[in-house]
Amino acid sequence: MRLALIVIPILFLILITSSVQSAFAFDYFKTMGTMYSTNPVYCIMEPDPEVEPRYEYLREIAINSLAEWQYKLEKKTNGYWNLYHQSYSFEQHSTRTTEDFKQCNAFINFISEPSKDGTLGSASANLEQDYYWLEIQTQISHRKISINLGEAWENRVSNMVIDETLPLYDIRNTILHEIGHSLGVEHFYCMPMTENCIDKSIMFGSISTFKGIIKPVTELDINMVVRIYGDDGFLGYHTPVSLYCLALPSGRVC
Numbered sequence: 001m002r003l004a005l006i007v008i009p010i011l012f013l014i015l016i017t018s019s020v021q022s023a024f025a026f027d028y029f030k031t032m033g034t035m036y037s038t039n040p041v042y043c044i045m046e047p048d049p050e051v052e053p054r055y056e057y058l059r060e061i062a063i064n065s066l067a068e069w070q071y072k073l074e075k076k077t078n079g080y081w082n083l084y085h086q087s088y089s090f091e092q093h094s095t096r097t098t099e100d101f102k103q104c105n106a107f108i109n110f111i112s113e114p115s116k117d118g119t120l121g122s123a124s125a126n127l128e129q130d131y132y133w134l135e136i137q138t139q140i141s142h143r144k145i146s147i148n149l150g151e152a153w154e155n156r157v158s159n160m161v162i163d164e165t166l167p168l169y170d171i172r173n174t175i176l177h178e179i180g181h182s183l184g185v186e187h188f189y190c191m192p193m194t195e196n197c198i199d200k201s202i203m204f205g206s207i208s209t210f211k212g213i214i215k216p217v218t219e220l221d222i223n224m225v226v227r228i229y230g231d232d233g234f235l236g237y238h239t240p241v242s243l244y245c246l247a248l249p250s251g252r253v254c
Ligand SMILES: [Zn+2]
Pocket: 177, 181, 186, 187, 205
């Protein structure tokens, strides 16, 4: 009798706390509205060695990024989560088009021209030809505004553009993120926006660079992909997922 009296108030307290949390936290994913109907083959298109001497490392981190998604999905459910990959040297692909690579469900392509707007990567779906095109930046441009005091008025502000080579770990974070898009997840959003939002998901809309941060695919990301495809993986039966999905710990509510 005495025990019951102690247990009940504690349970009550837990219930209140959890309902308060879900009333104020509206973290959610958006989805791309696209999904694979087969275990996808990712074709890694290596960059020109003359322009990007790190081409071998770039191939390796692309393979490792695919392995991280696959490993974590397989750990979560017992489904068909194989992400296949093939890689092509610059020589093998530079004069060819996507038409010549019909076996590829997604392309991972590296761009070594510095992006002017600070874009790190992009993902687009070609619905007609049924493939994903992932573009990964290996160089970036920084715009810097410097003010030189004491000079002529018209020279007072100078707008400098600095081209920088992106570190491999930043490129890897971008590849993980773009693979997420190809798996059907758009971005992760926090409501309200908190400082740790950026760390909750690889699918957060921006990634800090030049900080030496290695970002993982998180539990929330994995739950969302499982929510899209179901426990069976790429070969399973799946029900359509709405474009907004709440990121609850169970990952099952959309
Ligand atoms: Zn994105």
